Amino acid sequence: MNGPLLEVADLNVIYKTYEGTVAAVNGVEFSLEAGRTLGLVGESGAGKTTTALSIMGLVPSPPGIITSGSVNFAGKNLLSLSEKEMKKIRGNHISMIFQDPMTSLNPVVTVGVQISEALVAHQNLSEAEAEKKAMEMLEKVQIPGQRYREYPHEFSGGMRQRVVIAMALACNPGLIIADEPTTALDVTIQAQVLELMRSLKEEFSTAMIMITHDLGVVGEVCDHVAVMYAGRIVETGSLEQIFGNARHPYTLGLFRCIPDIEEETSKIRPIEGLMPDPLDLPSGCPFHPRCPQCMDLCRTVVPGVLDDGGHRVMCHLYGKGGAVHG
Amino acid sequence: MLRYFLKRLMFLIPVLLGVSVVIFSIVHLAPGDPAEVMLGPSATQEEITNLREQLGLTKPLYVQYGIFLTNALKGDLGRSIKSNAPVVDEIMERFPATLTLAVLGMIFAIAIGLPLGILAALKQNTWVDALCSFFALVGFSIPNFWVGLMLMLLLSIYIPILPSSGFDSWKNFIMPTIVLGIQTMAVIARMTRSSMLEVIRQDYVRTARAKGISDRLVLTRHILGNVLIPVVTIAGIYFGHQLGGVVITETIFSIPGLGRLIVDAIRAQDYPVVQGGVLFFALCVGIVNLLVDLLYAVLDPRIKAQYRAAK
Amino acid sequence: MNNENGTLFAPSSGRTKEREKRRSPWWEVWRRLRRNKAAVAGMSVVILLVVVAVLAPVLAPYDPNQTNIKMRLQGPSSEHPLGTDNFGRDMLSRIIYGSRISLYVGFVAVGIGAVFGGILGAIGGYYGGRLDNFIMRCMDVLLAIPQIILAIAIVGALGTSLLNLMIAVGISQLPRYARVVRASALTVRGQEYVEAARAVGASDARIILENILPNCMAPIIVQSTLGVAQAILSAAALSFLGLGIQPPTAEWGSMLSSGRQFLRNAPYLTFFPGLAISVVVLALNIFGDGLRDSLDPKLRQ
Numbered sequence: 041m042n043g044p045l046l047e048v049a050d051l052n053v054i055y056k057t058y059e060g061t062v063a064a065v066n067g068v069e070f071s072l073e074a075g076r077t078l079g080l081v082g083e084s085g086a087g088k089t090t091t092a093l094s095i096m097g098l099v100p101s102p103p104g105i106i107t108s109g110s111v112n113f114a115g116k117n118l119l120s121l122s123e124k125e126m127k128k129i130r131g132n133h134i135s136m137i138f139q140d141p142m143t144s145l146n147p148v149v150t151v152g153v154q155i156s157e158a159l160v161a162h163q164n165l166s167e168a169e170a171e172k173k174a175m176e177m178l179e180k181v182q183i184p185g186q187r188y189r190e191y192p193h194e195f196s197g198g199m200r201q202r203v204v205i206a207m208a209l210a211c212n213p214g215l216i217i218a219d220e221p222t223t224a225l226d227v228t229i230q231a232q233v234l235e236l237m238r239s240l241k242e243e244f245s246t247a248m249i250m251i252t253h254d255l256g257v258v259g260e261v262c263d264h265v266a267v268m269y270a271g272r273i274v275e276t277g278s279l280e281q282i283f284g285n286a287r288h289p290y291t292l293g294l295f296r297c298i299p300d301i302e303e304e305t306s307k308i309r310p311i312e313g314l315m316p317d318p319l320d321l322p323s324g325c326p327f328h329p330r331c332p333q334c335m336d337l338c339r340t341v342v343p344g345v346l347d348d349g350g351h352r353v354m355c356h357l358y359g360k361g362g363a364v365h366g
Numbered sequence: 367m368l369r370y371f372l373k374r375l376m377f378l379i380p381v382l383l384g385v386s387v388v389i390f391s392i393v394h395l396a397p398g399d400p401a402e403v404m405l406g407p408s409a410t411q412e413e414i415t416n417l418r419e420q421l422g423l424t425k426p427l428y429v430q431y432g433i434f435l436t437n438a439l440k441g442d443l444g445r446s447i448k449s450n451a452p453v454v455d456e457i458m459e460r461f462p463a464t465l466t467l468a469v470l471g472m473i474f475a476i477a478i479g480l481p482l483g484i485l486a487a488l489k490q491n492t493w494v495d496a497l498c499s500f501f502a503l504v505g506f507s508i509p510n511f512w513v514g515l516m517l518m519l520l521l522s523i524y525i526p527i528l529p530s531s532g533f534d535s536w537k538n539f540i541m542p543t544i545v546l547g548i549q550t551m552a553v554i555a556r557m558t559r560s561s562m563l564e565v566i567r568q569d570y571v572r573t574a575r576a577k578g579i580s581d582r583l584v585l586t587r588h589i590l591g592n593v594l595i596p597v598v599t600i601a602g603i604y605f606g607h608q609l610g611g612v613v614i615t616e617t618i619f620s621i622p623g624l625g626r627l628i629v630d631a632i633r634a635q636d637y638p639v640v641q642g643g644v645l646f647f648a649l650c651v652g653i654v655n656l657l658v659d660l661l662y663a664v665l666d667p668r669i670k671a672q673y674r675a676a677k
Numbered sequence: 678m679n680n681e682n683g684t685l686f687a688p689s690s691g692r693t694k695e696r697e698k699r700r701s702p703w704w705e706v707w708r709r710l711r712r713n714k715a716a717v718a719g720m721s722v723v724i725l726l727v728v729v730a731v732l733a734p735v736l737a738p739y740d741p742n743q744t745n746i747k748m749r750l751q752g753p754s755s756e757h758p759l760g761t762d763n764f765g766r767d768m769l770s771r772i773i774y775g776s777r778i779s780l781y782v783g784f785v786a787v788g789i790g791a792v793f794g795g796i797l798g799a800i801g802g803y804y805g806g807r808l809d810n811f812i813m814r815c816m817d818v819l820l821a822i823p824q825i826i827l828a829i830a831i832v833g834a835l836g837t838s839l840l841n842l843m844i845a846v847g848i849s850q851l852p853r854y855a856r857v858v859r860a861s862a863l864t865v866r867g868q869e870y871v872e873a874a875r876a877v878g879a880s881d882a883r884i885i886l887e888n889i890l891p892n893c894m895a896p897i898i899v900q901s902t903l904g905v906a907q908a909i910l911s912a913a914a915l916s917f918l919g920l921g922i923q924p925p926t927a928e929w930g931s932m933l934s935s936g937r938q939f940l941r942n943a944p945y946l947t948f949f950p951g952l953a954i955s956v957v958v959l960a961l962n963i964f965g966d967g968l969r970d971s972l973d974p975k976l977r978q
Contacts, residue, residue: 096576130578138576143569148591148666157587158577191667207577384818389830396834503966507959509910509930511917512951515937519944610823614914628826629918632833644830648821 044071045214045247046095051109053090053099062318064090066271072264074214077241077248079262081255081294085315087271088251092217096136097126114214132162135208137218141200141225145192151203152188158210177206181236198229202236209240216241217249222257234260255298259283267291270316270326277351287353289331325356333357370673374659378652385648386438390431393637403635404447434641443642448634453642456627463533464612464623470539471546471608476601479551483558490563499559505552510611514545514618531620546615550604557600561593568592595665602658606651709971716967722960730776737770741927750943760945762936768946771927772953778928779957782843782912783905789847791901794854799885801855802862813859816852824849828911832920842921846911850904857900861893895972902965906958913954929954
């Protein structure tokens with residue numbers, strides 16, 4: 041295939057609320073090759089989920105508005121598609137796994153129907169064929185196919201998330217967006233589910249966007265990493281580039297938050313301060329109030345992007361020219 | 367399931383016992399003397415005393431209650447003072463009309479209230495929502511007897527297309543059905559709206575949308591299935607309330623049903639009919655609640671599982 | 678009904694947070710209520726009606742019970758804006774005076790229901806166990822009889838009078854207050870400050886009054902507002918059936934009932950009293966809805 045599978049450019053999303061306008065996503069850009077995995081990292085409220093929902097065309101509206109940008113998927117700008125055309129993409133070519141398996145399955149519909157309905161909608165299968173395929177999918181996520189007729193409440197949390205994974209993979213999509221798929225699970229289950237996702241991703245050769253706040257998860261499953269802060273991607277690059285040579289003070293801060301068993305615990309240092317109020321973002325670099333290396337320039341001018349062999353950083357420490365006023 | 371049903375049926379017994387105590391006390395606290403009522407003003411003191419003896423009114427109250435209860439369990443609610451017919455017969459003669467009305471009223475309430483609530487929620491914060499919500503609030507607030515009279519004025523007097531009384535053709539049912547169902551309709555509409563707004567925000571609805579299935583399927587399979595659960599609860603509760611409404615409806619449209627039987631009996635101090643009628647109403651309410659419980663199990667597999675577990 | 682008071686993001690703004698700190702919770706409720714246009718409209722109508730009821734002798738153009746056979750069944754005119762009834766009494770004056778009875782019955786009946794229901798609920802919730810069980814089963818019994826039928830039976834037994842009407846409507850409303858108060862009593866019961874009060878030897882009655890009651894004021898106020906609306910409807914229905922306020926007293930339900938026989942020739946006799954009931958009940962319901970939303974922003978979108 042020519043070019044990347046997914047290319048997001050200059051994406052801007054706002055939420056209009058009574059209290060004011062929330063700038064949730066500000067000029068996000070990234071691309072993803074077929075079959076690869078991108079880790080979208082950041083604290084909650086950084087705009088990761090909104091970015092994902094924009095790709096899916098599911099930004100809640102009102103209050104959400106995509107003000108500009110493009111999302112090119114397999115040569116089509118998804119943002120210019122009609123709702124009807126978008127329905128053919130959703131669940132078929134791009135599917136999404138949500139955070140909480142306890143709430144993302146409908147309690148009054150059997151898991152089988154919840155898996156097979158995407159097949160019926162997109163692959164023109166009859167109910168019976170879809171049922172057979174859905175049972176196969178259940179087996180793929182290591183759940184006995186005969187549990188097809190059971191309801192979500194009859195499954196444990198980890199099993200429910202596997203049902204959700206089976207749902208997402210049912211139509212063999214080109215891209216899966218997984219929004220913190222393991223956060224709500226027990227630690228012991230997390231590793232199992234992650235391993236399952238990785239092996240199924242290989243088997244189906246699906247590209248994936250893994251949204252997480254856990255750099256450990258990123259290290260295990262991703263090829264590329266994009267770090268988000270206050271609606272912007274502040275640093276992006278290959279796994280090696282980010283893990284071996286992180287540059288942005290925020291990314292460095294995130295790494296310092298990971299406990300390292302081999303080193304002394306005293307090295308864990310949380311990033312001071314809180315995410316800025318999205319209603320009232322700071323001027324200049326959004327990270328400057330919390331940045332240990334803040335300069336005068338950072339307070340007034342939004343930094344430009346420095347591209348160093350695919351390793352892109354948005355920080356005045358590295359970018360000389362190219363500053364964007366805003 | 368069956369065992370659960372039987373268990374719930376057993377719960378009904380203390381409630382009905384309670385109702386019998388309450389209504390027996392209310393009726394026997396009444397100042398009037400049934401014997402005097404029966405014999406009319408021309409009766410002599412001796413005749414009254416004899417009749418009191420005969421009716422068992424000279425016995426202590428708890429003995430009278432005991433007799434009433436044992437007979438009631440045998441299906442004998444005594445005889446009407448006015449007509450001397452068995453109360454059970456009087457009730458059964460009037461019950462079909464009332465049941466028809468109650469069921470029609472409920473169908474009307476659901477048929478109008480549910481779509482109204484769904485529409486309001488789908489168009490939240492638009493003028494459609496405002497209109498539906500206001501309509502529901504009005505339906506909840508206007509006295510149903512007034513609605514009845516205004517309908518009658520409009521459809522029987524100004525544009526005479528519907529009969530104002532009687533009980534023989536389907537046309538007779540239209541206005542009483544509206545009068546009886548309007549408040550329940552309003553309650554169902556309000557409940558449906560708020561329940562929809564709650565369900566629409568749920569993660570599983572977003573999951574369903576993310577699958578790219580049609581909006582119609584999202585609505586019918588994923589939203590409505592969950593919306594109906596609280597709506598059925600409120601409809602069940604209101605069914606009892608609505609059953610009371612037959613008193614008004616039957617009075618306005620001269621329908622010979624249970625409601626009018628009770629009102630007439632109270633006016634005539636015909637206490638066995640009052641007692642039996644109220645007890646019968648309570649029985650109906652209890653049975654409806656039981657049916658609603660069973661309906662839950664159909665709508666919500668989690669509750670069904672609980673029923674199975676609670677053997 | 679509108680999202681004017683967008684409570685969703687209220688706490689996130691620094692400015693409002695500071696302001697909130699300085700204000701009492703009731704001030705906050707009032708602030709939210711004021712923003713709800715519908716609720717303010719409802720409240721204004723209720724206040725207006727109370728004023729009309731209080732000033733009835735001043736506002737009414739005629740004596741509501743002054744009969745005038747020559748002027749019977751006159752349609753609306755400049756002299757009698759709402760017409761006259763079959764005894765020639767001025768309908769406008771009767772409706773104005775009727776507001777007194779309706780509001781009086783509504784408030785007193787709710788008072789009876791709320792006080793007794795509240796006491797039962799507080800006792801049940803606070804002591805729990807068998808007593809609670811017994812009280813709640815009694816409420817179930819009351820709920821098993823359709824409200825209006827219960828009220829009819831009570832009025833039938835006690836006889837028709839204003840007081841009996843209020844008692845009947847009040848009793849039929851008991852369960853809803855008992856439930857509300859019991860629910861908050863249950864949540865408060867296990868709280869540490871109640872345990873602390875008990876430890877220092879406060880009497881049960883005092884704990885209930887000082888700790889449990891303030892805690893359930895919000896739901897009680899909402900229930901009472903909606904309850905007054907219900908009570909006015911029930912009372913009017915009973916009067917309509919001839920089991921409530923008796924003629925010649927000017928009461929909307931019984932006016933409707935007596936106007937019924939003139940439906941064909943003098944429809945205004947039934948139209949205006951019904952309209953009056955509808956307006957009061959609608960206003961109370963809108964106000965009650967708004968109050969509930971203001972007291973519990975979590976319930977809103």
